Amino acid sequence: MGKTNWKTRAVTAAVMTGLMGFAAHADDSKSKQEKQSMEHGKAVGEAAGKRVQYVGKLAVFNNRQIKLARLAEQQATDPQVKQFATKLREDHEKSQESLRSWAQQKKMEIGALSDSNITSEDQTGTGGSGVQEGYNKKMEGTGEKLGKAIDQTNEEMTKLQAKQGPEFDKAFLTRITADQKKGKEILKEGRKEYKNDASFLALLSDTERVVSGNETQAKELEKQMKK
Structure with missing residues (x-):
């Protein structure tokens, strides 16, 4: 009888060990799956942050051209320069509006599109806590960088505003030529990415x-x- 009980206990122990092993394996799989999901979420969040950073940089570029153009519309003395300034402003206002419409469709909030610092992107339904973590990490310092870019524009505007007559016209055109070159680099970066x-x-x-x-x-x- 004792022998039979021993066998029963042995079988029961074996079954329990098997079940415990299965449960442990299930926990390991679940843990691995959660980690993979978290890593995937982080990658998604970082990609979203990178896109927001880029759109913000392009928006700041557009705002800069619009500000400079408005100043030239008021202060330029050469009629051709004034006419060019109006075209420049209208072109970048149109580009900014297209960018704003696109961002709205993607549920992005880009503060720079309203001439402010970059803020955030709606992450609803994009994949869990890992997404937000990846996004936040990528966005660290972004507002400060764009804020510096805006400050730089304001400083250059002040210097340009101090010039008068042909001196202003020449300085404005030189500034715009350099800016358009930088703008092409930004756009080339976006087209590649x-x-x-x-x-x-x-x-x-x-x-x-x-x-x-x-x-x-x-x-x-x-x-x-x-000439």
Whole structure:
């Protein structure tokens, strides 16, 4: 009888050990799955943060051109420069509006689109806590960087505003020529990074054509003023 009980206990112990092993394995699998989900979420969040940073940088560029153009509309003395300034402002206002519409469709909040610092992106339904963690990590210091860019624009505006007559016109055109070159670099970066996003790529390509055209026109006006 004792022998039978021993066998029963042995079988029961074996079954229990098997069940415990299965449970432990299930916990390990679950833990691994959770870790993979978290890592995936972080990657998604970082990618979202990177996109927001880029859109913010492009928005700041547009705002800069609009501000400089408005100043030239008021202060330029050469009629051609004034006319160019109006075209520059209208071009970048249009580019900014296209960027704003695109961002709204993607449920992004880009403070720089309203001439402020970059803020956040709606992450609803994008994949758990890992997403927010990855996003926050990527966005560290972004507002400060864009704030510095805005401060730099304001400082250059003040210096430019102090100039008068032909001196202002020349300085404005020189500033715009340099800016358009930087703008093309920003747009080239975006077209390379987001080449698989058809709608965003189209937006960037349209803006790049505008920037290239304005760079050419600014250079031509500079040459005319040197004669």
